[in-house]
Amino acid sequence: MHTKYNQGYLQYLERMKQIGSTEMVINMGPQHPSTHGVLRLELITDGEVVRDIIPHLGYLHRCFDKHAESMNYGKTIPFTDRLDYLASMNNSHAFVMGVERMLGIEHKIPKRIEYIRVLVCELNRIASHLIAIGTYGIDIGAFTPFMWCFRDREHIMNLLEWASGSRMLYNYIWVGGLFYDLPVGFEERCQEFVQYFKPKLVELDDLLSTNQIFISRTANIGVLPADVAVNYGCSGPMLRASGIKWDLRRIDGYSVYPELDFEIPIGKGEAGTVGDSWDRYKVRVDEIHESVKIIEQCLARLLSDFARLPDFDPRALVPKKVNLKAQNYYVRAENPKGELGFYFETQEKTDIPRRLKARGPSFNNLSVLPELGRGVLIADLIAILGSIDIVLGEVDR
């Protein structure tokens, strides 16, 4: 191998040799529960204070890009489910939108299909945020919210399993349509869930948001200023907690989001400073409220204007073979974690892309951690890492 390629690694080794006698290197992970997966952080510590952080990724690398270069677009959808495995519906929705726009059929998709897509995506967004909040509680030392969140998430998992046949990795949204229409009675069952869930959400908010121990552990910890967040490519709740109103559901207005009424919560620094860990937590809680609002509107329309018809076929527009011209396209969508992007480079006369790159929001959100974590206590580092809400399936792809 050319020596140029090795320079970076040699620099890194040289740097690790220069660590002084007062400092200690600690490996946090890859089997540490608060790294939320197989992430290894090499901490250079001075007593309890973290001087530097060197993240090591790749323990869950599954070669998504390489796999995608050997199969057609329909077959790639199950692989996209496994990127952010807590929000599979959102991943496949973004991917499918990209292929549909390249085919030019995105305006022909029936409204009922679009509303079902948004409905399941928002259900999945709630499930993902519930995990973020629950595991964040456990990182800080509160066990009850974790149990409550998982209890409520289980209802969503059951609903989505009923619709798609699978608990976590759905393969439900297809290019040009859906795997199946919603099962009979789904809308009514979903309304019951919303009625059940609303008071539970207030309860959860009361338990954690104003808890004095929780506030002491998270307020003013890991403050991320807006300009740093943008420079590091942070998106989603991370960016909004820093005070920037940036939500691609509004900015791009894809699918049927322009027809729906919802707010974009941003961090206000109610407990401490704008952009601290508490704000990132709070933005997620507020987003669940907004998602519930979206779900209610979707259900109302799915039961009235776009009600179930006996001869409705959600696979009517699914192409037998995706015939694309050679073109480049970057599609982006708002995932629970942030901006999920897919970059397509297609080839003439084949339905296999030349290059398909997934831009995972967690990957970018995690890259700001060394910046946030310099000079904090080790215990606070756990609080900061938990508030970023990473999914290693998406960091490593």
Add this chain to the structure above:
Amino acid sequence: MIERIKKDLDLKFEAMASEVVECGIQATLMIKKEVFCEVCFWLRDHPSYYFDFLANVTAVDYFPEPKFAVVYHLTSIPFQLQLTLRVEVARDGVPEVPSVSSVWRTADWHEREAFDLMGIYFDGHPDLRRILLPDDWEGFPLRKDYEDPESYRGIPVKI
């Protein structure tokens, strides 16, 4: 929008520095490698664009054509614009592209990924190591002419 940027670029830099490429529904601005870093600084700081958010960096292999391309997707948060930049580099030896990690810090990890999987050397990058694969991995798996190794550290990886 992209024509306006091209015009402004022509005024600031030499006329040959950039070129608009239409390929599908999103147009791309092809930038010459020599001025790429300055163009990026200019795009980030220009008061009528402010492309302050680098969304994505992708390296593409055009084998058997003898070239690589690195594609950058920029977003302007104040003006809600999107722009695609492209740099092309020959396929022989060590393909070198200037690093933009001094413009957008997020490019740091994206460039490390492109280096790791495609073997593009980013000139001026502060910490160019492999990011997803182990440090002692041989070769660059996303290249089209890559061949899987028989074994890794004595562990057979093929059946």
